[in-house]
Amino acid sequence: MQRITISLDDPLAAALDAFLQKTGYQSRSEGVRDLVREAMGRTANEQAVHAISVANLSYIYNRRVRLLASRLSDMQHAHHNLIASTTLVHLDHDFSLESVMLKGPTQSVRDFADKVRAERGVLSAMLNLVGVEAGDIHEHDHDHSHTGQKHLSPLYLRCTRQYA
Incomplete structure (x- = not known):
């Protein structure tokens, strides 16, 4: 495991602490790890x-x-x-x-x-x-034109x- 240091402005740090407390995290590290995992998963989906x-x-x-x-x-x-x-x-x-x-x-x-x-x-x-x-493969009861679309x-x- 590696230790990293990040800097957050006071309002963001307070919001993070409130979020972590509300969601039941025991430490900032656990919560930030999960947030990073979630962001990386979302990015992987975007990059499919x-x-x-x-x-x-x-x-x-x-x-x-x-x-x-x-x-x-x-x-x-x-x-x-x-x-x-x-x-x-x-x-x-x-x-x-x-x-x-x-x-x-x-x-x-x-x-x-x-x-x-x-x-x-x-x-x-x-x-x-x-x-x-x-x-344009689809079934309809009627004919219609897509005019190039x-x-x-x-x-x-x-x-x-x-x-x-």
């Missing part, structure tokens, strides 16, 4: 291999960080092919929550999320990524459809 994905990237950012809102907007414009929609919620005078719906090549979606996470002033970024399969079916449905 899919050719195409749809995703929701949600993050809180401090709008008072110099030019951050402009940099985030520029990043979205530079990756307009991945962006399906965005929603912005102003939380208070300093912080906003933005949710970005993405679709496209999985690695491109992940790379975009990583760039957003790495921006100074972006807090608590979370990516919910779903692998999908593009195609393809269905994006979640990969997990491929496994469950055979049992329906």
Whole structure:
């Protein structure tokens, strides 16, 4: 076992201690180990291999960080092919929550999320990524045209459809 040292500002340390007490941890080390394991598991899920994905990237950012809102907007414009929609919620005078719906090549979606996470002033970024399969194979009672668009079916449905 290795010992590491981390520094937390006072409000974050107090919040960590309250969380650990509420959830029954006997020590900070036990709680932080579990939190690290959980984050690593979530990251491993995000990094599972899919050719195409749809995703929701949600993050809180401090709008008072110099030019951050402009940099985030520029990043979205530079990756307009991945962006399906965005929603912005102003939380208070300093912080906003933005949710970005993405679709496209999985690695491109992940790379975009990583760039957003790495921006100074972006807090608590979370990516919910779903692998999908593009195609037009489906059964309907009627004919219709997709005019160049393809269905994006979640990969997990491929496994469950055979049992329906």
